[in-house]
Amino acid sequence: MLKIAILGANGFIGCRTVEMFHLLNWAEVRPVVRNIANLARLSKFDLDGRVADGFDQSALALALQDCDVVVHAIAGDRRTILGTLAPTYQAAQEAGVKRMIYLSTASVHGQSPTPGTDESSPLSDRQVIAYNNYKVQAERQLLRLRRRGDVEVVFLRPGIVFGPRSFWISSFADNLLSGQAYLVNQGQGICNSIYVDNLVRAIYLVMMAKNVDQQAFLLGDCERITWLEFYRPIAMALGFDITQVPSVAYIPPRSGWSNRIKKMLDSKPSSAFLSLFPNKWRHAVRAARSALLAVPVRYHSSWEFPKNLPPPAPQATLEMTLLYQCQYKFSHQKAYQILGYEPIVSFPEACKRTVGWLTFAGFPVGETPDLKIHQT
């Protein structure tokens, strides 16, 4: 049986990958996490979990010992996305790993890709969303490492990955409950969804496939759904009518004086300069910044009745606005032809399982909603 190491095994995708590979006996699984506490979520299994920081090549090489395949599912900021690649690749090389599966994203093609976009479309690292650029740069960096090394690399480009513990689901549920949920364009844009089990199935297929070195695969569910359809089951489960969720437009942040001061003080050169001074001085600058930017408190007359003020209106981010404007459903034809990839869980079934997780996670779920989707 093959042995597979999952880096970032405590995260949403990593966790489900460990779960499926272990319970379905697809491979011998070795979860790898950054610190000991991160082993907690996986301790329900009796597995050989290892602790290795994604930046620490020697720790990673030890953790990857005897593994045939490594899955890089480490999420994070720019530093993490780009800084963990070389240590992982070189550690894999040192440990004799044959293949590295990198979890990239369909966002390398942008949040609203041009119709017809596929794996062969050129990638740009000058997109408006910084995350897309980091992932493009990550793929390029791995290709450079591959030219000098022996470990094969394969890129998976899933769309909106959802399921138990998914940010897309839990944050929308939290926002619904706090009155901060929103849609853009009435949710009519296309959501390139992929249920997490379908992605894990693709990881399995890549592990088993031959002649896939340096290939990238776009991955998604079968169904073509809109954002409204994507979120409807979640809203219904929590007792909300999705059509009542406000549709908002993106408003670029104002570049007023307070924003300029905040930007200046938060900038890297400014932080580096402040670090030269003693702690007391730095605290004083931070306190002055907080005082300067504090929202003035409005004092009510004691004769006024208390008001039930509505929560502040939700604000669309640029990334969400672009996603909601998407008019193109990616094809996973290449994955189908080369890997034999077909989604193993339908969208309605995926929604049912995800709503079940909401109950499990303590969200106030009512009766199980009717999860029929309107295919467009």
Next chain:
Amino acid sequence: MVSSPKIVTVALIGCGAVSQKYYAPALNALGKTHLLQVRALYDPNEDSLARLRQYFPEACGVRDLAHISMQGIDLAIIASPPRYHAEQTLQLLKAGVAVLCEKPMAGTVAEAQAMIETAAKTSNLLAVGLFRRFFPATQTIHTIITGRLLGEIESFDFSEGGYFRWPVTSPAYFKKNTSQGGALMDIGAHLLDLMQWWFGVPTEISYTDDAMGGAEVNCLLHCKFAQGFTGKIRLSHDCQLSNRYLIRGSKGWIQWEVNNAGAIHLGFTGAQLALKSKIFQTDPGKPAPAAGKPCYNFEQSFASQIVNIINALQGKQSLLVPGEEGIKSLKLIEYCYQHRRLMPMSWLSDHELITARHLNQQS
């Protein structure tokens, strides 16, 4: 806090996360009031020992527990990993040292029973670190429930946990052969202690968890009590839960935010108004009943469990959580583990569930 003419000498056994975060600052604060002096520290890990030495530079590092009694120690605080609790407690009790043992007091009920019997035989004090009983909030809830101020209890719903962030220093904490359990043993030790302190021992328990060969990360209990009411308990080291305890009675309800030592929410059936109550000490100096000084916060409550055992050593007070009380939650935990079933997990496929059920029974 009560001052004492004789300074109690203390040994801290285990210098890991709980000692660094809680015991060291508490002992340090109490040391300044001349109530105690930390004379000995024990931990096989030199780094952990060095960190605690910063708090107690005069304490000696002990390599063998047998040397503790030679240091003239009155009280040993066992804050080592749970798998060592029973063995170390027994050794120290037999050496004539009083013990405050961190929760869970042992890995099994049999071990805990042996600890209690040894304490009795050697006439030494054995207290268990279930310090939430020292919170003014939990004490107020106890007063309200036992005084039937909520009327007949109808139900309760306790939910506690989130993504695990405790700074553990060894992967052994999560290994099947070295850990004593998962979320139930960790968080449940406190919660089940409070539950039984407030309501008594349940007559029926239904327990499910997600252990699949390892320790439970999530679990769900349903309890029924002789008076007819039921309670639901949900614990997690995985999902961010509400961290609220809700108790409903025929006359009203109480809601408590986990670890908020000094406040409760209280409402009355049918009333449109509710109390969001901060708790104060009563002021005995006033001619009429009045609220006086602020009550203890989380940290002070933690420290007051140490004061309680010092007072007990000096014969001024009885122990609030002796071994006989500490064993109660362990008995429930052991029962749950013996009767575990797999928790419903909607996202597992039929094939996965077959393996999951099999592994759950082996956990």
